[in-house]
Amino acid sequence: xxxxxxxxxxxxxxxxxxxxxxxxxxxxxxxxxxxxxxxxxxxxxxxxxxxxxxxxxxxxxxxxxxxxxxxxxxxxxxxxxxxxxxxxxxxxxxxxxxxxxxxxxxxxxxxxxxxxxxxxxxxxxxxxxxxxxxxxxxxxxxxxxxxxxxxxxxxxxxxxxxxxxxxxxxxxxxxxxxxxxxxxxxxxxxxxxxxxxxxxxxxxxxxxxxxxxxxxxxxxxxxxxxxxxxxxxxxxxxxxxxxxxxxxxxxxxxxxxxxxxxxxxxxxxxxxxxxxxxxxxxxxxxxxxxxxxxxxxxxxxxxxxxxxxxxxxxxxxxxxxxxxxxxxxxxxxxxxxxxxxxxxxxxxxxxxxxxxxxxxxxxxxxxxxxxxxxxxxxxxxxxxxxxxxxxxxxxxxxxxxxxxxxxxxxxxxxxxxxxxxxxxxxxxxxxxxxxxxxxxxxxxxxxxxxxxxxxxxxxxxxxxxxxxxxxxxxxxxxxxxxxxxxxxxxxxxxxxxxxxxxxxxxxxxxxxxxxxxxxxxxxxxxxxxxxxxxxxxxxxxxxxxxxxxxxxxxxxxxxxxxxxxxxxxxxxxxxxxxxxxxxxxxxxxxxxxxxxxxxxxxxxxxxxxxxxxxxxxxxxxxxxxxxxxxxxxxxxxxxxxxxxxxxxxxxxxxxxxxxxxxxxxxxxxxxxxxxxxxxxxxxxxxxxxxxxxxxxxxxxxxxxxxxxxxxxxxxxxxxxxxxxxxxxxxxxxxxxxxxxxxxxxxxxxxxxxxxxxxxxxxxxxxxxxxxxxxxxxxxxxxxxxxxxx
Amino acid sequence: xxxxxxxxxxxxxxxxxxxxxxxxxxxxxxxxxxxxxxxxxxxxxxxxxxxxxxxxxxxxxxxxxxxxxxxxxxxxxxxxxxxxxxxxxxxxxxxxxxxxxxxxxxxxxxxxxxxxxxxxxxxxxxxxxxxxxxxxxxxxxxxxxxxxxxxxxxxxxxxxxxxxxxx
Numbered sequence: 001x002x003x004x005x006x007x008x009x010x011x012x013x014x015x016x017x018x019x020x021x022x023x024x025x026x027x028x029x030x031x032x033x034x035x036x037x038x039x040x041x042x043x044x045x046x047x048x049x050x051x052x053x054x055x056x057x058x059x060x061x062x063x064x065x066x067x068x069x070x071x072x073x074x075x076x077x078x079x080x081x082x083x084x085x086x087x088x089x090x091x092x093x094x095x096x097x098x099x100x101x102x103x104x105x106x107x108x109x110x111x112x113x114x115x116x117x118x119x120x121x122x123x124x125x126x127x128x129x130x131x132x133x134x135x136x137x138x139x140x141x142x143x144x145x146x147x148x149x150x151x152x153x154x155x156x157x158x159x160x161x162x163x164x165x166x167x168x169x170x171x172x173x174x175x176x177x178x179x180x181x182x183x184x185x186x187x188x189x190x191x192x193x194x195x196x197x198x199x200x201x202x203x204x205x206x207x208x209x210x211x212x213x214x215x216x217x218x219x220x221x222x223x224x225x226x227x228x229x230x231x232x233x234x235x236x237x238x239x240x241x242x243x244x245x246x247x248x249x250x251x252x253x254x255x256x257x258x259x260x261x262x263x264x265x266x267x268x269x270x271x272x273x274x275x276x277x278x279x280x281x282x283x284x285x286x287x288x289x290x291x292x293x294x295x296x297x298x299x300x301x302x303x304x305x306x307x308x309x310x311x312x313x314x315x316x317x318x319x320x321x322x323x324x325x326x327x328x329x330x331x332x333x334x335x336x337x338x339x340x341x342x343x344x345x346x347x348x349x350x351x352x353x354x355x356x357x358x359x360x361x362x363x364x365x366x367x368x369x370x371x372x373x374x375x376x377x378x379x380x381x382x383x384x385x386x387x388x389x390x391x392x393x394x395x396x397x398x399x400x401x402x403x404x405x406x407x408x409x410x411x412x413x414x415x416x417x418x419x420x421x422x423x424x425x426x427x428x429x430x431x432x433x434x435x436x437x438x439x440x441x442x443x444x445x446x447x448x449x450x451x452x453x454x455x456x457x458x459x460x461x462x463x464x465x466x467x468x469x470x471x472x473x474x475x476x477x478x479x480x481x482x483x484x485x486x487x488x489x490x491x492x493x494x495x496x497x498x499x500x501x502x503x504x505x506x507x508x509x510x511x512x513x514x515x516x517x518x519x520x521x522x523x524x525x526x527x528x529x530x531x532x533x534x535x536x537x538x539x540x541x542x543x544x545x546x547x548x549x550x551x552x553x554x555x556x557x558x559x560x561x562x563x564x565x566x567x568x569x570x571x572x573x574x575x576x577x578x579x580x581x582x583x584x585x586x587x588x589x590x591x592x593x594x595x596x597x598x599x600x601x602x603x604x605x606x607x608x609x610x611x612x613x614x615x616x617x618x619x620x621x622x623x624x625x626x627x628x629x630x631x632x633x634x635x636x637x638x639x640x641x642x643x644x645x646x647x648x649x650x651x652x653x654x655x656x657x658x659x660x661x662x663x664x665x666x667x668x669x670x671x672x673x674x675x676x677x678x679x680x681x682x683x684x685x686x687x688x689x690x691x692x693x694x695x696x697x698x699x700x701x702x703x704x705x706x707x708x709x710x711x712x713x714x715x716x717x718x719x720x721x722x723x724x725x726x727x728x729x730x731x732x733x734x735x736x737x738x739x740x741x742x743x744x745x746x747x748x749x750x751x752x753x754x755x756x757x758x759x760x761x762x763x764x765x766x767x768x769x770x771x772x773x774x775x776x777x778x779x780x781x782x783x784x785x786x787x788x789x
Numbered sequence: 790x791x792x793x794x795x796x797x798x799x800x801x802x803x804x805x806x807x808x809x810x811x812x813x814x815x816x817x818x819x820x821x822x823x824x825x826x827x828x829x830x831x832x833x834x835x836x837x838x839x840x841x842x843x844x845x846x847x848x849x850x851x852x853x854x855x856x857x858x859x860x861x862x863x864x865x866x867x868x869x870x871x872x873x874x875x876x877x878x879x880x881x882x883x884x885x886x887x888x889x890x891x892x893x894x895x896x897x898x899x900x901x902x903x904x905x906x907x908x909x910x911x912x913x914x915x916x917x918x919x920x921x922x923x924x925x926x927x928x929x930x931x932x933x934x935x936x937x938x939x940x941x942x943x944x945x946x947x948x949x950x951x952x953x954x955x956x
């Protein structure tokens with residue numbers, strides 16, 4: 001496919017999912033009620049670092065409505081007190097030796113109702129011996145820093161990994177020869193994905209059949225099933241994971257959490273179904289956070305503005321357990337795509353990961369495995385270079401963007417960008433914005449003492465992990481299966497391994513199959529989120545559904561079409577080579593009125609029609625898709641802000657987003673995903689931070705403190721699009737789910753810094769709250785995400 | 790304690806704990822799971838229902854406070870028709886959300902729709918900024934609000950809904 005198709009099954013089809021959601025008939029995990037179901041609740045550590053001296057559960061067990069209390073010692077007797085993380089570390093399920101972050105899981109109560117379970121938590125008495133804690137990642141590697149992970153044999157410091165990409169010597173040479181080098185420290189503060197539905201599960205262990213059914217808030221049901229099998233010793237075919245409707249995920253629901261294990265053990269112990277749902281504070285304080293990268297960036301250029309090279313060194317705060325969720329060979333995710341969208345001679349980055357006494361996680365919140373951090377770094381550095389050179393940031397970008405004829409492009413850190421037309425996208429954004437007029441308006445306003453900012457970012461993502469030889473999670477290749485059954489009447493059921501948290505897969509994937517088979521999307525049902533009903537695959541995160549599972553859906557539909565061809569040939573008494581697929585039917589070459597559509601062929605395939613030797617009959621097919629490369633969506637964003645210098649308040653006046661995600665299957669859904677990501681960008685740039693005090697107390701543990709954008713902070717988004725198909729995806733599509741979250745924060749920050757240029761402000765760290773902006777204006781930058789600059 | 794609460798026109802008398810939240814009464818005691826719980830702190834609005842015709846956040850209302858009063862939830866938005874399956878007619882607000890892609894994960898949607906219905910009942914022709922103001926006490930993590938605003942505006946310009954009420 002070379003361009004956006006003009007007709008067919010693609011297009012802004014209304015979503016199949018909406019019929020249930022607009023009636024309040026979605027089924028989320030907390031909506032599940034099973035006969036005799038009990039309720040679980042978790043006791044959590046109030047301290048960031050402490051030895052657990054004793055846990056006394058007697059009073060809780062005496063509560064008349066309590067059925068069980070489970071401690072770390074109880075789990076240890078079953079070999080379940082620790083579990084593997086997705087990064088090859090281990091994480092405590094319930095603490096046995098120490099607690100290592102505030103909010104860590106210590107005990108689990110199972111009671112007859114929700115409220116009694118919470119009441120009983122108050123009756124558990126835990127004696128702690130408080131230990132000094134490491135909150136500031138910058139002090140984690142100090143000599144004498146408190147040792148967090150003394151559970152790991154031979155561990156004597158808080159170091160997790162060192163990782164690098166690119167050619168250091170070549171990069172150093174480029175920098176040494178460059179006319180201009182600009183350097184800047186940048187903090188991408190800790191944030192949290194905060195899906196509106198918190199995490200939870202209902203575990204139902206059938207003691208007769210030995211089968212465990214777990215309804216859980218998981219973005220990766222098949223991977224979780226395998227992990228549970230490995231952790232619990234249950235046979236994998238005796239585990240069924242159902243991920244029903246999820247109230248958002250954004251990466252927060254990729255990991256396995258202790259609560260899931262506790263619910264399972266609770267059901268095993270009591271013989272009854274057990275529901276566990278976090279409250280909001282538990283979600284914000286204990287489940288996977290995002291970012292927390294301290295970065296030092298350097299950019300080298302010629303005096304006339306040709307960008308030559310980039311360098312970055314990063315200190316990555318991974319919290320108390322290395323629970324980041326990314327392809328295992330990439331401990332810093334895909335951060336090394338930090339060269340962005342530019343034609344560079346050389347680049348080098350190095351990342352050091354450390355433990356701190358904070359919640360574990362780090363790769364989440366629509367980050368495309370750390371591309372958020374990478375794009376923020378390069379787009380801030382380009383803006384700083386523009387400031388240094390007194391160049392217009394749009395012109396500087398236009399001059400240095402990769403050109404269309406350079407694709408496929410192998411970047412200096414090893415990525416092979418599949419396709420792109422970057423100048424076209426940037427020009428489209430500048431045109432929508434009316435860029436020259438905006439600059440004139442800005443100059444006039446500055447004359448009047450008004451502070452208006454214009455911020456640009458241009459991003460490239462690599463999404464759709466990934467090729468099996470390069471990318472795996474815990475050794476599981478990142479490939480995805482798809483099964484397609486076509487019933488005798490021509491109605492089809494597609495089963496896919498990915499899972500929806502609101503992305504509209506039931507609609508988009510039906511469109512993919514319908515387009516290949518000449519059906520209506522209404523004739524295709526999509527099954528997902530149930531390991532007993534779908535083929536294996538790694539799930540939905542990192543914008544991988546359309547690039548991987550979507551490709552699988554297309555490939556399996558084409559397999560069905562080829563099977564149909566053989567049956568159609570028998571029906572028409574011609575050879576298969578005499579047939580051509582045209583306008584939704586297999587037709588006889590030279591006699592196109594002679595032909596059959598899938599529905600007719602499906603009935604014949606199930607009938608008594610004699611078929612040639614080797615043709616099985618029926619049309620059903622299965623496939624496993626191994627992507628040959630990632631897909632590389634890109635875009636150009638422009639943010640216009642007005643800053644009140646008296647209060648430091650930032651108002652986002654306009655936001656222009658031109659995205660290129662290749663062929664759009666359902667443009668309405670694509671635009672909706674972009675809208676959501678743009679709101680995330682405003683949130684991260686201006687409001688959201690999970691901060692800690694010096695004792696490791698989480699300061700962002702509720703929506704009173706962790707501020708999310710509402711309808712009044714968001715402008716009416718102005719979208720544009722270009723279409724540059726992926727050359728290796730079967731329909732030319734690329735991932736889009738995270739593009740706007742990745743690309744928008746630097747546009748907002750660049751805009752605010754641009755507004756503050758008359759004050760001499762060169763940089764300020766996110767979130768640019770009124771206090772932070774006011775501080776920057778006063779020459780006293782604030783770093784809300786850190787204890788100290 | 791004993792409470793008697795009219796929910797979506799049906800009278801329910803129940804023995805409850807005085808501390809029971811209205812959202813849990815609706816979800817756990819009556820099985821009306823369309824209203825969601827999201828934050829505990831009245832910030833997110835996933836739990837918005839009407840109490841005597843006024844939108845409230847039912848995570849911070851005690852069920853006891855609804856004693857003798859009338860609650861309306863998302864399950865009541867669709868006008869009832871005949872037959873087991875309902876066969877009802879969707880409220881224009883519900884239609885607007887489907888037409889304008891005003892939802893993705895669907896978790897905030899019931900609360901958003903209940904506030905939107907109240908807004909249109911009292912201000913049938915709001916501006917976009919009035920819609921934003923009305924919904925500003927509620928959080929959506931998926932849509933960036935743009936299509937929610939369009940959905941409510943669609944409902945305001947289609948007070949009788951679509952000719953063929955599909956969704």
